[in-house]
Amino acid sequence: MPDENFWQLANPYRRELLAHCYRLLGSSQDAEDLVQDTMLRAWQAYDGFHGRASLRTWLYRIATNACLNVLKSAQRRVLPSGLGAGTDAVTALTKIESVPWLGPLPTTGADPAELAALRASTRLAVVAAFQRLPPRQRAVLMLVDVASFRVQEAAESLGMTTAAARSALQRARATLAADTPVEDEVTRDPGLDEEVLRRYLKAFEDGDTAGLARLLRTDVEYQMPPFVVWFHSRDAVLDHHTRRVFTTPRRALPTSANGFPAVGSYSQAADGSFTAHAIHVLEAVDGVDGVLARIVVFLDPALFPAFRLPERLPG
Structure with a gap:
C-alpha cells in the first residue's frame, strides 16, 4: 500500500505543477487532468521512490513527460492575434470552433x-509565445527558466544529454527573443488592479460606454476567442460594445486569471435570470491615456466552475 504521507508532502506542489502544465499545454483543463494523473501515478509509485531526487524534481519529471505525450498529437493553441492582424474598423465577427484556442x-x-510570479510566466501573450516552440524546447525552457532547475536536471528529466538540453534551451531563448511580447509596461500594482476591476465591473453592468472609454487606451487590444476577428483601437472596442454587448442587460462578478484581475460576465436569459457568458482577462498599464491595454474575452460558459463562479444568477 503506498505511503499515505505522500499526499501531505506532495499537495504543496499542486499549484506550481498546474501552472507548469498550463504553460506547456495552453489549456487549464488539460493541465488539471495531467496534474491529477501525475499525483496518482506518483502516489502509486511512491514506495519505490526512495528519495533518489527531491520530491519536487520527481513530480516535475512525471508531469513534464506526461505533457509531452499529450503534445505528440496536439495542435498548437493560439489566440486570435496569432492568426492575423487586428482591425480598428467596424467588421463582421467570424467564429471558428475548430481552432484549438488558448484558454x-x-x-x-x-x-x-x-x-x-504567475503574471510574469502565465500572461496570455507569453503563454501563446511558448506554444510556438517545439514541445521539447518548450519543456526545457519551462524547467530551466521558469521552474529554476539546472540544465543537467532538466536533461535527466527528459531523457536527454546535457548538451542536447543546453542546445534546445538556447534555440528556445533565441526564438522567444526574436518575437517576445512587451512585458515591462504591464502593471504590478495591486491597488491599480483593484481600481480597474471595480470601474470595469461598474461600466459593464451599467452599459456605460463613456465609463468604459475612460478605462481604455487608444491602442487597446481586444480579443474574443472563438471569434477570429480582434480589435486594436478604443473606437473599435466601443463600437463593438454599443452594437453588440450593451444591447442586452448584463451582470458580472470579479475573479482572477493568469495572475491578472478578471471578470465573469453573465447575459440575461428569457426568464430574467442571468446565464454564464464569458471570462474577461484584464491587463492594465500605468499611464494617463487610459489603463487597460489588453482585454481577452473567453466566450465559454464551461470555464465558470473552474473559476468558482456560479453558472446562473437570479434576475
Missing part, C-alpha cells in the same frame, strides 16, 4: 506574491 488559467485564491 485562461484560474488564479483565484493565490496570494499577492504568487500572483506576481
